[in-house]
Amino acid sequence: MRAEDILYPTDKGLYCAPGDFYIDPLRPVPRALVTHGHADHARPGNGAVMATRQTLEIMAIRYGEDFTAARQIAEGPTRIGGVTVSFHPAGHVLGSAQILITPDNGPRILVSGDYCRAPNPVCLPFEPVACDIFITEATFGLPVFRHPDPIAEAARLLASMAEFPDRPHLVGAYALGKAQRVIALARAAGHTAPIAIHGALKRLCDYHVEQGIDLGPLVSATDPGDAQLILAPPSAFASPWVQRFRDPVIAYASGWM
Ligand SMILES: [Zn+2]
Incomplete structure (x- = not known):
């Protein structure tokens, strides 16, 4: 055949x-x-x-x-x-x-x-x-895509949080995969404090935990307490949701550039 x-x-x-x-x-x-x-x-x-x-x-x-x-x-x-x-x-x-x-x-x-x-x-x-x-999928196959080392990116994020301890750090990440990967990378880089997640990320984060992926303590971004790292889907950044955070540092975790 x-x-x-x-x-x-x-x-x-x-x-x-x-x-x-x-x-x-x-x-x-x-x-x-x-x-x-x-x-x-x-x-x-x-x-x-x-x-x-x-x-x-x-x-x-x-x-x-x-x-x-x-x-x-x-x-x-x-x-x-x-x-x-x-x-x-x-x-x-x-x-x-x-x-x-x-x-x-x-x-x-x-x-x-x-x-x-x-x-x-x-x-x-x-x-x-x-x-x-x-x-093969070839979404990022063009040579223009040179993705940095994820562990180094997590270290940069934590360095920024240490440098600006009073500013919330908001990271945009898609609900399936990217959000949990950012959380796991932050944990591996030594961030043990609670991480706040937007409601749209909750069910899939819960599912990852059920499947044995350790994401550490997670809290709701509606009531983030002292959480300095906050994750939300990229769409949230175009909504009034983002205005509740004072002087945030905003980043996106995505292969797109
Ligand atoms: Zn995919």
Whole structure:
């Protein structure tokens, strides 16, 4: 079987014909395999969804328990139609996976989803997977993107907090993955005091803690007490919410520049 007969783009997303499923479909389909819980990959309304247990649980948190009619947890190689699929850690966010499609006769195709090869304290590390064809996300593939060392960035944040102890430090971070990574990096850099989080981050932070990710003491940004480090989704910075903080130092944790 040729690669172009196994997996090809359609208006609903990447489609695997011998397995009759889509990967991270753009529109509702009868059967979806989902790499991770970010909204540009995981959408509600599919007939059936196969993903890692954590991605399924994250989708339920974000979209409600009825985000799909049928959930299937990805556990080991699984036969779907004429192919075998398996999920492998992508190192991007909790539950994130690359999806390997192995036909009986033809090339093994690996769909990366979003992935991160740098150490990430909030999820399993990226797993190199042998394959014949690698379909990679390339969001930050342009050479213009030179991301600094995350540990050094956390040290810079803590240095600023030490230099300006009376100013709240507000960090914009997306609710799934980035927020928890910033918290874990701050903890690893030695920040043990309570960290305040915006209400929009709470459920996913709680979920990470349930999954065994140590985020240390967290308090509500509505009542931050002495917390000097405050995290909120980037959208909060364009709202009146930000005005409650006096003379804040504002930063964003994002790959975008
Ligand atoms: Zn993502």
